[in-house]
Amino acid sequence: MTDAATPRRRGRPSRTETEAAPATRDRILHAAREEFSERGYEKTSVRGIAKAAGVDSALVHHYFGTKEQVFEAAIEVAFAPALAAPTAVEDGPLDTVGERLTRFLLGIWENPTTRTPLLAIVRSAVNNDTAAAVFRRLVAAQLLRRVAGRLDLPDAELRAELAAAQLVGVAMLRYVIKVEPLASADVERIVERVAPVVQGHLTAP
Amino acid sequence: MTDAATPRRRGRPSRTETEAAPATRDRILHAAREEFSERGYEKTSVRGIAKAAGVDSALVHHYFGTKEQVFEAAIEVAFAPALAAPTAVEDGPLDTVGERLTRFLLGIWENPTTRTPLLAIVRSAVNNDTAAAVFRRLVAAQLLRRVAGRLDLPDAELRAELAAAQLVGVAMLRYVIKVEPLASADVERIVERVAPVVQGHLTAP
Numbered sequence: 001m002t003d004a005a006t007p008r009r010r011g012r013p014s015r016t017e018t019e020a021a022p023a024t025r026d027r028i029l030h031a032a033r034e035e036f037s038e039r040g041y042e043k044t045s046v047r048g049i050a051k052a053a054g055v056d057s058a059l060v061h062h063y064f065g066t067k068e069q070v071f072e073a074a075i076e077v078a079f080a081p082a083l084a085a086p087t088a089v090e091d092g093p094l095d096t097v098g099e100r101l102t103r104f105l106l107g108i109w110e111n112p113t114t115r116t117p118l119l120a121i122v123r124s125a126v127n128n129d130t131a132a133a134v135f136r137r138l139v140a141a142q143l144l145r146r147v148a149g150r151l152d153l154p155d156a157e158l159r160a161e162l163a164a165a166q167l168v169g170v171a172m173l174r175y176v177i178k179v180e181p182l183a184s185a186d187v188e189r190i191v192e193r194v195a196p197v198v199q200g201h202l203t204a205p
Numbered sequence: 206m207t208d209a210a211t212p213r214r215r216g217r218p219s220r221t222e223t224e225a226a227p228a229t230r231d232r233i234l235h236a237a238r239e240e241f242s243e244r245g246y247e248k249t250s251v252r253g254i255a256k257a258a259g260v261d262s263a264l265v266h267h268y269f270g271t272k273e274q275v276f277e278a279a280i281e282v283a284f285a286p287a288l289a290a291p292t293a294v295e296d297g298p299l300d301t302v303g304e305r306l307t308r309f310l311l312g313i314w315e316n317p318t319t320r321t322p323l324l325a326i327v328r329s330a331v332n333n334d335t336a337a338a339v340f341r342r343l344v345a346a347q348l349l350r351r352v353a354g355r356l357d358l359p360d361a362e363l364r365a366e367l368a369a370a371q372l373v374g375v376a377m378l379r380y381v382i383k384v385e386p387l388a389s390a391d392v393e394r395i396v397e398r399v400a401p402v403v404q405g406h407l408t409a410p
Contacts, residue, residue: 040332122331123331123332125381125382126327126328126331126332126377126381126382127245127328127331127332132381132382132383135382136382136383136384139382139384140384140385144384157385157386158386158387158390158394158398161378161384161386161387162375162387162395162398162399164374164378164384165371165374165375165377165378165379165387166370166371166374166402167374168373168374168377168378169369169370169371169372169373169374169375169377170367170370170374172331172370172373172374172377173366173369173370173373174370176330176331176337177330177331177337177340177341177344178337178341179341179344179345179349179366179369180345180362181362181363181366182363182366182367182370185363189363190367193363193367193406194367197371197402197405197406200402201398201402
């Protein structure tokens with residue numbers, strides 16, 4: 001297993017190396033997620049990630065490239081539940097898409113396991129332009145454009161973004177800034193008021 | 206003028222001291238705003254603010270108290286344009302309040318002079334719980350509750366917060382994360398789509 005701690009060289013990898021590589025890669029990715037979550041993008045270093053994963057920095061570079069690329073890989077994993085949103089959207093009729101999307105995203109924020117990494121991403125994206133760019137690429141390409149793809153309307157992308165804005169704002173005020181009464185309001189009460197707005201942005205004429 | 210750099214003592218202040226005090230206080234406040242904007246809440250220190258203002262740390266404590274209190278005073282100034290929103294809301298009929306509020310808040314974000322300090326506050330509030338608490342107090346007490354006070358409805362505060370959520374989300378995606386096409390869309394196009402939503406949250410049955 002320790003062979004995997006050596007960067008892969010040209011030529012056919014040894015059997016041990018091929019088998020161990022995913023485990024090492026996952027360990028680095030896990031460490032990266034923890035480091036970015038705790039320290040934010042700016043204070044996290046490739047060296048720190050390597051140390052937390054118990055490997056050499058060179059191996060982090062080998063598997064992922066630059067710090068920006070490690071971040072992208074880490075948030076892609078942390079953000080995976082949210083990136084499933086388009087599937088949730090596609091999974092039903094268009095006239096109830098607002099409610100499905102609202103329930104889906106509030107569900108991710110309500111669950112502490114998925115909320116923590118999401119919060120870390122949002123914090124990094126708000127504070128650092130490189131992190132914002134990574135977040136933007138990921139959200140735009142994998143989430144908003146796929147939701148927009150479901151709408152047969154000329155301004156589908158702007159619609160998807162304004163719907164997302166309502167949900168992002170609710171998440172900010174409820175889970176990050178924690179403004180009352182919104183922070184303690186029953187989820188169903190929020191769905192009741194927010195779902196029609198999301199629906200309207202997406203499909204109203 | 207340099208007398209003002211000495212903390213005020215008990216007893217009647219000298220005439221020079223009384224006259225100079227507002228200037229010194231303003232200088233500290235200005236330095237605090239700059240420091241918090243550049244470094245964020247966590248990395249800013251009372252000592253750093255004092256140094257930037259050219260005064261002793263004791264004087265900063267004398268005028269404002271703790272770092273949290275300096276922050277509160279600084280964001281109150283930086284946030285002053287946004288805190289005028291309730292006036293903008295009150296200044297016209299209730300059935301066009303959504304458009305007035307939307308135009309007013311987008312106007313603040315469109316103007317780089319008011320956007321920069323606002324962005325610094327948002328960054329600090331997202332990253333630090335103490336800063337978030339200060340932001341929450343200020344926004345809740347001075348902005349949302351005053352807007353809610355205009356609505357004669359039982360759930361006025363939740364309504365004001367959901368309307369704010371739509372506007373906060375647009376600001377996040379357009380000015381902070383800069384997702385396209387929203388980031389480059391014409392303001393009028395955004396007002397056209399967002400104002401009815403804000404209006405709906407505030408006054409729809």
